Amino acid sequence: xxxxxxxxxxxxxxxxxxxxxxxxxxxxxxxxxxxxxxxxxxxxxxxxxxxxxxxxxxxxxxxxxxxxxxxxxxxxxxxxxxxxxxxxxxxxxxxxxxxxxxxxxxxxxxxx
Amino acid sequence: xxxxxxxxxxxxxxxxxxxxxxxxxxxxxxxxxxxxxxxxxxxxxxxxxxxxxxxxxxxxxxxxxxxxxxxxxxxxxxxxxxxxxxxxxxxxxxxxxxxxxxxxxxxxxxxxxxx
Numbered sequence: 001x002x003x004x005x006x007x008x009x010x011x012x013x014x015x016x017x018x019x020x021x022x023x024x025x026x027x028x029x030x031x032x033x034x035x036x037x038x039x040x041x042x043x044x045x046x047x048x049x050x051x052x053x054x055x056x057x058x059x060x061x062x063x064x065x066x067x068x069x070x071x072x073x074x075x076x077x078x079x080x081x082x083x084x085x086x087x088x089x090x091x092x093x094x095x096x097x098x099x100x101x102x103x104x105x106x107x108x109x110x111x112x
Numbered sequence: 113x114x115x116x117x118x119x120x121x122x123x124x125x126x127x128x129x130x131x132x133x134x135x136x137x138x139x140x141x142x143x144x145x146x147x148x149x150x151x152x153x154x155x156x157x158x159x160x161x162x163x164x165x166x167x168x169x170x171x172x173x174x175x176x177x178x179x180x181x182x183x184x185x186x187x188x189x190x191x192x193x194x195x196x197x198x199x200x201x202x203x204x205x206x207x208x209x210x211x212x213x214x215x216x217x218x219x220x221x222x223x224x225x226x227x
Contacts, residue, residue, distance in 0.1 A: 006154075033215055042202060042218040088154060090216065099170060100145065100206075100216055104154035 004091055006103035013079050014111050021074045021106045023089035029069045031092040033100070036085050043088065046074075076108075084110045114139045118203050118219035125190075125197070125226050133188045133222045135203035142208035144186035145216065148172060149200040158201075161186055162208060190224060198226045 005024045013019050023032070031050055035043040047056045049065035049072060056063055060077045076083055090102040116137045125131045137144065143162050147155040147170075157170030161180040175194025180186055186205075190197045201222045207214035 009152075031214075035218075040200065040221070040223070042220045043204075043216075045215050045217070048215050090155075099157055099160050099168070100204075101157060101171070102147070102155040104152070 004089055004101060004103035006087075006089055006106050008106060009104060010107045010109075012109045012111065015080060016078055019076050019079055019108070021087050021089075021108075023072045023074070023091075023103055025070045025091055025093075027070070027093050029065070029072075029091040029093065031100075032065050032069070032072045033090040034063050034072070034074050035088045035090065037088060037105070038085050046087075079108075079110045081110045081112055084108055116203060116205055116217055116219035118201075118222050121220065121222060123222060123224045125224065127226055128192045130189055130191050131197075131224065133190070133201055133203075133224070135186045135188065135219060136184055137186075137205045137217075138184060139205055139217060140183070141205035141214075141217070142183070143206045143214075144180070145204040145206075146170075146176075146178065146186070146188045147202045147204065149202060149221075155202065158188065197224055199224060 003026045007022050033048050034046040037043045047063045052067040052069045054065045062075045065072045086105045086107050088102050088105045090100050119134045145160040146158040149155050156172050158176050159178040161167035177189045203219045204216040206216045
């Protein structure tokens with residue numbers, strides 16, 4: 001089955017700094033999703049990427065999907081304490097309504 | 113408002129007992145999913161259903177059972193055969209289209225503790 005690897009697993013940054021989280025798939029992705037989670041709570045949808053080379057932005061968060069659709073990066077510009085949480089990437093490994101698997105997550109701490 | 117409701121939020125169970133977690137959605141989504149989350153292991157797929165009266169095993173289905181008798185409901189039963197059931201359980205739903213790229217909407221989760 002598809003595996004999604006995220007890196008780093010943990011990240012501590014000072015407020016105002018930029019950061020990048022990576023997500024790599026062993027297979028071509030038919031849909032790549034980024035979510036944010038506060039500990040012990042549900043997941044909040046951030047962005048969905050479908051096409052190779054696609055890039056989307058929401059406020060200070062930008063996500064890209066590479067041309068081969070096997071790697072995605074999530075970039076946060078000028079981080080704030082409100083960005084703290086666990087970031088998870090999820091992906092569909094084939095077209096149609098197939099299962100969605102997730103990476104291990106990246107725990108982000110932002111120090112004021 | 114539309115969304116996914118999981119209940120109970122917290123549940124305690126004695127070893128050897130079965131327990132059922134509820135998941136209800138009013139988003140009119142065809143597909144529904146159950147995930148388990150443990151510290152340091154991300155989300156692991158237990159079962160998923162693409163349509164009423166049909167469901168497939170995910171990566172860690174052993175010791176769990178599901179049913180999908182209604183479009184809105186996808187309950188998960190944690191049986192006594194599950195060796196390590198203490199975890200945070202998340203239910204999700206999504207649209208079902210030919211491209212299969214609908215995002216997942218998640219519930220708030222149910223935390224199960226086995227005593």
